[in-house]
Amino acid sequence: MRKLTRCVHQPAVSHEGFAALVPGVHRASTIVFASAQDYRDRKQRGPDGYSYGLNGTPTARVLEAQIAALEGAAHCTLMPSGMSAISLVMLAVLRQGDRVLIPDSVYPPVRKFCATMLAGLGIAHSIYRPDASDMPGLLGADVRLIWMESPGSTTMEVQDLRAIAALARAHGILTGCDNTWATPLLLRPLELGVDIAMQALTKYAGGHSDILMGSVAVNDPDLYLRLKEARTTLGISVSPDDCSLVLRGLASMGVRVAHAGRVALELAGHLRSFASVRRVLHPAFADCEGSATWAREATGHSATFTVQIEVPSLAVLDAAIEQARIFAIGASWGGAHSLMVPMTMDDTRNWPPVPGATYIRLSIGLEDPRDLRDDLDRVFGHLDAALAKAAAP
Ligand SMILES: *Cc1c(COP(=O)(O)O)cnc(C)c1O
Secondary structure (H helix, E strand, O other), X not given: OOHHHHHHOOOOOOOOOOOOOOOOOOOOOOOOOOOHHHHHOHHHHOOOOOOOHHHOOHHHHHHHHHHHHHHOOOEEEEEOXXXXXXHHHHHHHOOOOOEEEEEOOOOHHHHHHHHHHHHHOOOEEEEEOOOOOOHHHHOOOOEEEEEEEOOOOOOOOOOOHHHHHHHHXXXXXXXXXXXXXXXXXXXXXXXXXXXXXXXXXXOOOOOOOOOOOEEEEEOOHHHHHHHHHHHHHHOOOOOHHHHHHHHHHHHHHHHHHHHHHHHHHHHHHHHOOOOOEEEEEOOOOOOOOOHHHHHHHOOOOOOEEEEEEOOOOHHXXXXXXXXXXXXXXXXXOOOOOOEEEEEXXXXXXXXXXXXXXXXXXXXXXXXXXXXXXXXXXXXXHHHHHHHHHHHOO
């Protein structure tokens, strides 16, 4: 072999005796075949076979298998973000003339996806109350998918996954659930009869605020084929480097979620004592919609919750949040850093009807709980003082 060729072709080296605890990062667009016939037959390798980098390398396979095992699913496919995992499900399952039901508490970009992209494809959507009390009236022959998210974004309504899945099944309708908040450590939608369990791995699985990824886990092999087919047809893949970061995050997810969840519950309880706090929306508390269902269907809580507050003005809210020294201001959650963001419920939400309600959403990270408590005392102390001042004659 001449030098120029040697630059391209590595000599074979032995892997004998090499055993590591972590999967390798296998980068590949091209997969090579032993024979021309092998190449011609590559489609026979099935949805999990290796035939082209778009379909993933062994690094992705390990992560898919681990997520599937955690969700109690037979199959899993990965997407480059949580949102793309949701849109993949909808694009794979829905056709022109179909309708999807989404809860009013859904992750807001899903609502936008339905109102813009799906509407443009002739796919309708209806918004139902998170408690599903209005769902019987919304069912119809055109409903193909019921999407759930529990607890819901910001307002944290808990949904009865088992009851909704049973109702859907009786009507031959597929169900999917966004399981990002709980992770399969605390809630396993498939065991409750849901067909599709989705996660934004961006949050607790990634766990370090430096990665975006989503997963879709299912049991039904035909549904899995449809999802894989849609993913490949759209030309979507995830990088093995990102997969290896999520694999690293998963190893510590159990202790991170357990620790941060416990600290979050303590801090949530503490916040109830502030005058400016109207309600602490956390599934462990009885005044969080569906908390009894959570106690029945889940096995704990993660570390993100919402505080509904009373503020004289948004300027006061902004000034209060800026008192924080440990909490950073930013979206996303589930990382080592604690975060807080102001939120105002806009008019697009129908339920619960609290127009103009103001919230602070908190994600508890891994800092010393005493520092976090001091920080919250600064923020909510500021709010309380401003409220008392506004009320003074
Ligand atoms: C963040 C989030 C998503 C979207 O995940 P990305 O990876 O940011 O696209 C979806 N659902 C829920 C509940 C989320 O919190």
